[in-house]
Amino acid sequence: MRFLRVALLPAILALPWRPAQGQGAAPVSPQVYEGWRQYSVHCARCHGQDVLGNPVTANLLESAAPGGAVADEGAFTAVVMQGRPDKGMPAFHDQLTGEQAAAVFAYVSGRAAGAVPAGRPRPADT
């Protein structure tokens, strides 16, 4: 694991700085905005900021896209709430309400469908 981290470091440092692309884009619903907030707090460290992925976890842009393994909200939410402890996916039933989990699904599926751009989304009411 230590070797992996050392080996990956130059690649991570070489990533180009990415400006917040959401700023000029169409506003998102309050639910999607809340989903982005919850995702950033709870999920981004493993699934990547802006759902852009991480080589060692499931790529949610593929999994939540139409036809993906968790494209269905029920399937997505079941994994989020119960986790897959044996595979490194924690359970979030103690940390997210059903409403927050639904917001995370709205955000992630919006990203997967290409409807929500990367970056901090602009909420509709600002």
Ligand code: HEC
């Ligand atoms: C500690 C790291 C970690 C965190 C934090 C985490 N995940 Fe995961 N997640 C994983 C791993 C690893 C997998 C792959 C599990 C497997 O191989 O089945 C996964 C799988 C998933 C899957 C299933 C994808 C598929 O293709 O079957 C979903 C959905 C998911 N995560 C959503 C989330 C959401 C939403 C959050 C935040 C609320 C989150 N995860 C937080 C590590 C994490």
